[in-house]
Structures are given as C-alpha cells and as structure tokens.
Amino acid sequence: MGEKVVLVVGGGGREHALCLSLSQSEHVESIHCAPGNAGTATLSKNHPVSATDIEGILSLAQHIDADLVVAGPEAPLCKGLADQLTILGIPCFGPVASLAHLEGSKLHAKHVMKSANIPTADFHVLDLESNIDAALDDFSDQPWVVKRDVLAGGKGVVVTEDRSEARDFILSSIEKDGQVLLEQFLPGEEASMLVVMDGSGFVCLPASQDHKRAYDGDKGPNTGGMGAYCPAPVVTERIRQKAIDTIVQPMHSYLCSLETPYRG
Secondary structure (H helix, E strand, C coil): CCCEEEEEEECCHHHHHHHHHHHCCCCEEEEEEEECCCCHHHCCEECCCCCCCHHHHHHHHHHCCCCEEEECCCHHHHCCHHHHHHHHCCCEECCCHHHHHHHHCHHHHHHHHHHCCCCCCCEEEECCCCCHHHHHHHCCCCCEEEEECCCCCCCCEEEECCHHHHHHHHHHHHHHHCCEEEECCCCCCCCECCEEEECCEEEECCCEECCCEEECCCEEEECCCCCCECCCCCCCHHHHHHHHHHHHHHHHHHHHCCCCCCCC
16 A cells, blocks of 8 residues: 555546546555545545635645645636645646646637647637627538637537527627637537646547537537547547647647646
8 A cells, every 4th residue: 555645626527537546556545535526435535625715725735744636627727726736845736727728718728729830720709899790601601619718617618500599609608708719610520538748748548539419419508528438439540640740749849848847
C-alpha cells in the first residue's frame, strides 16, 4: 500500500471513475472526494464541499494533508484552483486558470487554435451590435450551430435547421452572456480523444463517442452527454494518427511555448 493522500474534486460519474482507478494504484493510501456521490462513497471519504467552493477545497486539502488534488470538472480550474494550490505547495492535476479557459471559453479556444494553425470551423462572434440575420445567411446552406461562450455542462450548444430557433438562442445567449458564437456546421460523425499532457510530452487516451441529443435520430436538445462508449470504431488508426499530427502535436507545441506549460 502506498502513502499518498489524494483529493478528487467533483461529484459526477467522471469522479467515480477517477476514484476507481486511483483506488487501484499501489501509490495511493487514501482517497477523499468533494463533494462526491454514492459511487465515490464506496471508494473514498466524501466531504460536503462544493467543487466550485475554492476556499473550501483549499481548506480541505490542507486539513487532510493531500499529496495530490485531481480536478474533474473545469469550473474550479477556471476559478483558479490549480493556481491557489500551487501557492500552498500542493500538486494539482489540472491547468492554471489562464489555460483552463481553453475549455471555459469557446472563443478563447478558437483563438488558440488559429494561433497554433489547427483546423477549426469558421465562426462569427455575435453581440448586440451584430447583424444577426446577415451572420445566419452566411451559414444558411447547413444547419446552424450556436454556442454559448461559457461553461454550460455540455448543454450550451444548439444545432438546428430552424432559423427562428437559432435566432432566438442567439438573442437569449447574448442577453445572458454578452456574446455568442455562430459556427459553421461540419457534417459527419463526431468523436472525442482525451489527451493528458504537460511540458514533457503527451499521452492520447482511446477515442470515444457519446450521443448528446435527447431523442432518437440525433433530435432534440443536447444533454450533458449520454450513451458514451469507448473505443469508438469510427476512429481508425489512420484517423487517430491524423488527429495527432494535425491537432494534438501542434497544440502541445503551442502550449509548451507559453511561459506556463499546460498540465492536465
């Protein structure tokens, strides 16, 4: 049995999976989870601290003398959890706030992809001063893809062939957030490949797919993600290598060129 104390931040299925894998490590003595769930309770000690309560997480990490903090959701990282843990001298698996905004802001991610010469769909950034109908016309030959520029738990995107629905979501998003992205629709199957990286290199996990739409036939609103499976047969070795060559490697090189390399 190892000697390390690990704190997992979050309360979803992802955190249950993290606790399960950590429990199998020979280096880990005890696992704590905040706030956790019924699944994590069988593997760790749950603590009633919200994942976005940064001060509460910091206090808990010190109280249990954590050797490592693993952040599941993006929100606490965007609020500076890794930055604050670094000040306390506690290692954190997850990026500092400025780099966590790759996930926290779709517009920021778009700018980073452009800077790193990574292919991405064309887009418009719309606000109250924008000509919304002209922007909708630009992408009128395909379904409209509208994305809120905030963390929305996987539910901040509308894909629709209904112009009125797209326009209404654009207006409501601008009212809530100040701006919104209207993106070019890319036809085809979607797959996800998670990548773990730091300044020394990267490791690609097996590709997966999920079915976010609420109804059969890819209809209805996006859910937070359901029906996920891995590996995804659609991602052949050729497609996997193409993703590494055109996306992962250029992104890693770009992030390593920054003053603070990405870790997470």
